[in-house]
Amino acid sequence: MEGNVKSTIMDADGVRRALTRIAHEIIEKNKGTQDVVLIGIRRRGVPLAERIQNKIEEFEGVKLPLGILDITLYRDDLTTIDVQPVVHETKVPFSVHGKNVVLVDDVLYTGRTARAALDATMDLGRPQRIQLAVLIDRGHRELPIRADYVGKNLPTSSKEVVSVRVQEIDGADDVLLLEKPE
């Protein structure tokens, strides 16, 4: 992990409760589960989307379709970054046409990832609506983008790093605020 831990923003229970609330809000806002599909943005958006899928199944008895989006090829900094990012597979095994797509990511920051995810989703078809769910909204937007579902709004400085950890990838469920190393 980069930087020193300043504080724990959410522990495992906090993450679980936030996702439970987001799952309820998704059902509420879409008036049920009809035509709702979930798409997790690699990497940590994927396990978060899976958990939302499980919770909605628990509450409504419906297993929503779940896709995985890799936005690497849609990044706006591909020709300027030093280390070329590794491209992974996009797996959206259903048509997004006419669907209410809920994109899921861990942190909303500049909005550039969300912009890339919007473009990547539209290249798969024409959804009826796209919504964005994030565990943490840390501010500092550089694009006119907002989230529809937010686990926690967290005012931060650009010198800080928000690290969302998930069991499936990092071996723990929590959200930490770190000081960016000099």
Next chain:
Amino acid sequence: MKWKRKDILDLESLTQEEILHILHTAKPMKEILLRPIKKLPTLRGKSMMNLFYENSTRTRTSFETAAKVLSADTSSIAVAQSSVSKGETLLDTAKTIEAMRVDLVVIRHSASGAAAFLAENLEAGVINAGDGQHEHPTQGLLDMFTMQEHLGELSGKKILIVGDVLHSRVARSNVWGLTKMGAEVVLVGPPTLVPPELKVLGVKLSHDLDAELPGADVVMALRLQLERQQSGLFPSLREYSQLYCLTMERLKRTGKDTLVMHPGPMNRGVEISSELANSAQAVIEEQVTNGVAVRMALIYLLMGGSGNVVA
């Protein structure tokens, strides 16, 4: 892994890690290629030039398609209608192309080493699309990608390459790549086309196809260039196909569900029977699809990051 290369000239100089990285990158590219809307904005504003000194349909079109899916601009020079026929040297032609701010040059040339020569002299990236009898690295990579999709890990797999190995750049690239993956490669053909000197490649040579077939996971037929008969390298097409033509009957000897491959264009009835080429065992069209995916991966790797792009 950090990608550092500006050019793809051969598989001989690539490391196993680099090859695996290319094959890994080709996987998401294939998913994109199979979409109904196959267009990504990734390489907007980048340009690629096809410089083909030899005839080619599939390789040139494959490169063009790959570049277009990723939104790079492409143009092609068919040498017959170009200034080359007015006597311009290869280097001058390439320098002219580079002066048009092309980021990537794809070259096919009858002289072995032509691509390496360009790579040394150009700032733009260079991909070898076949140079003489040396290598055809993108074909080798797409063949390996296809094998991997069907067989998983290539380590320990038995792979026969049958036919005119002597003149085949496809065979050379496959040998370099496959041996780096730990596959067991056997080159099979008549002694005139698989001469003992090929031992330097470090693989087994054989003149008896039927004896090598048992246990083979992949059998790849090479295109037999019919003009080789005139130069006396084999007595007759009939004799050649009796000994080396891949047929349904013959493939039964492998004792397993062997993959049948061919880099195309095929001489049906000479190196591969029509029946076999059309069968479910043959993945020849799949090779073509995978060729676009692998070339997308290479074009992305060579033009995608800042480190390997002409500023």
